[in-house]
Amino acid sequence: MILVGQYDSPVTRRVAVTLHHYGIPFTRDTASIFGDAAHVKAINPLTRVPALILDDGEVLIDSAAIIDHLDEAVGPARALIPPTGYDRRQILQATALAYGCFEKAGVLVYERHFHPAPHVSPVWEARCEGQLAAGLAALEARAGNPWLYGDALTHADVMIACAIGYMNLRLQRAFPPGAYPRLTALATACEALPAFIAARISPDETMPAA
Numbered sequence: 001m002i003l004v005g006q007y008d009s010p011v012t013r014r015v016a017v018t019l020h021h022y023g024i025p026f027t028r029d030t031a032s033i034f035g036d037a038a039h040v041k042a043i044n045p046l047t048r049v050p051a052l053i054l055d056d057g058e059v060l061i062d063s064a065a066i067i068d069h070l071d072e073a074v075g076p077a078r079a080l081i082p083p084t085g086y087d088r089r090q091i092l093q094a095t096a097l098a099y100g101c102f103e104k105a106g107v108l109v110y111e112r113h114f115h116p117a118p119h120v121s122p123v124w125e126a127r128c129e130g131q132l133a134a135g136l137a138a139l140e141a142r143a144g145n146p147w148l149y150g151d152a153l154t155h156a157d158v159m160i161a162c163a164i165g166y167m168n169l170r171l172q173r174a175f176p177p178g179a180y181p182r183l184t185a186l187a188t189a190c191e192a193l194p195a196f197i198a199a200r201i202s203p204d205e206t207m208p209a210a
């Protein structure tokens with residue numbers, strides 16, 4: 001199978017980490033959503049990553065839908081989430097919070113990247129920054145040591161660490177040192193895992209000039 005997208009996309013990286021963690025072999029298409037937009041659009045009409053091209057040519061889009069497929073492929077005993085019940089709901093809720101943080105961080109990055117300074121909306125930025133900070137605070141309050149829930153990695157941890165990796169790369173002001181100690185510990189623990197090391201963001205995965 002082929003994973004389409006660069007690892008500076010936290011949702012692409014999230015899928016890559018999950019593939020590595022499950023031991024599912026894959027190759028990569030590192031097309032850029034900006035520089036190679038026509039190529040990405042031919043795979044996903046939304047011109048977004050990640051996409052996963054299965055061995056028979058079927059194309060899956062959206063990280064949650066892709067991970068749902070990977071969970072099914074490895075089975076409930078190995079999936080990074082229980083198949084039913086309270087713990088599943090909690091992990092999905094925390095994953096949704098972390099996904100929302102990534103989404104708000106992305107909006108903030110794009111706001112300044114695509115708008116010249118006079119057209120950046122301080123009202124919109126303040127709203128997004130408030131939503132992002134509240135999401136991070138909610139996750140910080142839930143965080144265990146080092147994993148969010150129990151004594152094992154879950155999809156929530158993977159999404160949180162990938163979102164933090166993105167903020168460290170593109171939006172340092174949203175995740176200043178010392179502000180979120182438990183989430184920092186969680187992300188550090190994640191980044192030390194072989195599955196994360198195998199999906200490190202390479203220096204050539206950059207955004208094009210604004």
Ligand SMILES: N[C@@H](CCC(=O)N[C@@H](CS)C(=O)NCC(=O)O)C(=O)O
Pocket residue numbers: 008009010011012033047048049050061062063064106
């Ligand atoms: N819900 C989607 C979101 C995908 C997404 O936002 N991808 C970003 C890169 S991190 C993208 O392709 N952005 C380009 C665009 O939306 O124009 C998922 O989880 O896969």
